[in-house]
Amino acid sequence: xxxxxxxxxxxxxxxxxxxxxxxxxxxxxxxxxxxxxxxxxxxxxxxxxxxxxxxxxxxxxxxxxxxxxxxxxxxxxxxxxxxxxxxxxxxxxxxxxxxxxxxxxxxxxxxxxxxxxxx
Amino acid sequence: xxxxxxxxxxxxxxxxxxxxxxxxxxxxxxxxxxxxxxxxxxxxxxxxxxxxxxxxxxxxxxxxxxxxxxxxxxxxxxxxxxxxxxxxxxxxxxxxxxxxxxxxxxxxxxxxxxxxxxx
DNA sequence: CAAACATATGAACAAATGCTCATATGTAAA
DNA sequence: TTTACATATGAGCATTTGTTCATATGTTTG
Numbered sequence: 001x002x003x004x005x006x007x008x009x010x011x012x013x014x015x016x017x018x019x020x021x022x023x024x025x026x027x028x029x030x031x032x033x034x035x036x037x038x039x040x041x042x043x044x045x046x047x048x049x050x051x052x053x054x055x056x057x058x059x060x061x062x063x064x065x066x067x068x069x070x071x072x073x074x075x076x077x078x079x080x081x082x083x084x085x086x087x088x089x090x091x092x093x094x095x096x097x098x099x100x101x102x103x104x105x106x107x108x109x110x111x112x113x114x115x116x117x118x119x
Numbered sequence: 120x121x122x123x124x125x126x127x128x129x130x131x132x133x134x135x136x137x138x139x140x141x142x143x144x145x146x147x148x149x150x151x152x153x154x155x156x157x158x159x160x161x162x163x164x165x166x167x168x169x170x171x172x173x174x175x176x177x178x179x180x181x182x183x184x185x186x187x188x189x190x191x192x193x194x195x196x197x198x199x200x201x202x203x204x205x206x207x208x209x210x211x212x213x214x215x216x217x218x219x220x221x222x223x224x225x226x227x228x229x230x231x232x233x234x235x236x237x238x
Numbered sequence: 239c240a241a242a243c244a245t246a247t248g249a250a251c252a253a254a255t256g257c258t259c260a261t262a263t264g265t266a267a268a
Numbered sequence: 269t270t271t272a273c274a275t276a277t278g279a280g281c282a283t284t285t286g287t288t289c290a291t292a293t294g295t296t297t298g
Contacts, residue, residue, distance in 0.1 A: 008181035008274075009215050015182065021175045022186045027233075032164045032171075034236045035229070040162030044286075045155040049145065056140045061245060062127035063134065067141045074287055076246055086238075095244045095295050096128050105235040109228060110154070114146075116224040117153045119205070127244075163256075180275060193257055195276055214265050214274045 041085045042109065046070065047078050050099075051106060054088060060096040160204045161228065165189065166197050169218075170225060173207060179215040 027035070041047060049068050053059055061079065065072045079099055082088045087106050091098045101107070146154070160166060168187050172178055178186070184194045198218055201207045206225050210217045220226070 008185065009179050010273090011182075015185065018172075018176060018178065018182055019186055022172055025175055026168065026171050031233070031236070032167055035232050036162055036164040036167050038232050038236055039158050039167075040285095043155055043159030043162040045151045046286080048151055048155050048158075052145050052151075053137075053141055056144055057137060059137065060128055062243095063137055066127065066134065067138055071288070072245070073247085073289080077286075080246075086235075092245095092295090095242095097245060103235070105231050109231045109235070112224050112228045112231065113154050113157050114150070116205075116222070116228070117150070117157055129243090159255095165256080181273095190258070191275070192259080192277085196256075199276075211265090211275095214272095216275060 038085055041081060041087060042113070044078070046074070047082060048110070050075070050078060050082065051087070051101070051110065054099060054101045055107065058091075058098045058100040060093075060098050062096070064099070157204055160200060160206060161232070163197070165193070166201060167229070169194070169197060169201065170206070170220070170229065173218060173220045174226065177210075177217045177219040179212075179217050181215070183218070 026032075046068070050064060053064060053067055059067070061075055062072055064079075065075045068075065079088065079090070082099075083090060086102050088099045089102050091100070145151075165187070169183060172183060172186055180194055180198065181191060183198075184191045187194065198207065198209070201218075202209060205221050207218045208221050210219070
């Protein structure tokens with residue numbers, strides 16, 4: 001067999017097999033990107049805190065800002081990201097907009113995360 | 120009752136109740152930070168791809184680099200982050216270092232993420 | 239309609255992030 | 269010990285990200 005560029009670890013069979021398995025089981029490029037994008041949303045403590053508030057109740061923007069002691073603008077920007085990624089829903093009631101959790105995956109994902117860091 | 124600074128939405132009782140609930144159920148500052156830190160790790164498609172390879176087998180660094188068509192250095196940097204957050208373990212065998220999944224929370228978290236984006 | 243309130247949004251800026259490049263460390267073979 | 273291979277790591281750089289500030293949009297009330 002001709003030498004292959006980039007071979008390493010002195011193994012040859014394992015590479016082929018590994019590459020085959022990876023090709024078979026690795027999700028599509030776009031799914032990988034979407035997955036990373038989703039977790040990026042959970043990767044900010046402000047958004048995590050917003051979600052913890054929404055675990056308890058449906059809350060309007062200014063209440064969120066007050067509960068988390070942050071600017072209305074900062075909260076609003078983050079809510080937009082949460083909504084774009086379908087983690088929250090919004091409902092207008094008069095001048096206020098109330099936000100709530102979109103589905104239970106959010107709870108599950110965060111619960112698993114907590115389990116992990118508690119070891 | 121004296122007017123409170125920062126009141127909003129023309130409600131008063133709800134605020135107090137909300138703030139109480141939030142104080143009771145919101146995790147500690149450090150846990151929130153750690154949680155966000157953990158999800159940040161999942162929030163990069165390179166690291167996600169590494170994890171998908173490790174779902175299938177214990178793999179050494181250069182094989183990972185080859186399978187994902189990336190630099191050894193880039194992979195090594197990301198593996199360090201994965202290891203710091205206890206998502207992977209490593210084991211030295213001669214010149215090579217083999218990486219493997221640390222525990223099943225990783226699988227669960229990613230599985231939940233996939234479910235979410237598939238709606 | 240105008241004024242007040244609640245929310246959304248664009249620009250700007252500082253901080254964090256991921257890759258590359260060069261090089262250091264660690265291990266095995268000659 | 270020297271050489272070669274596998275991995276780790278620090279510095280530098282371009283990109284992304286979260287907040288602030290100013291302002292726009294949307295809604296209710298006077």
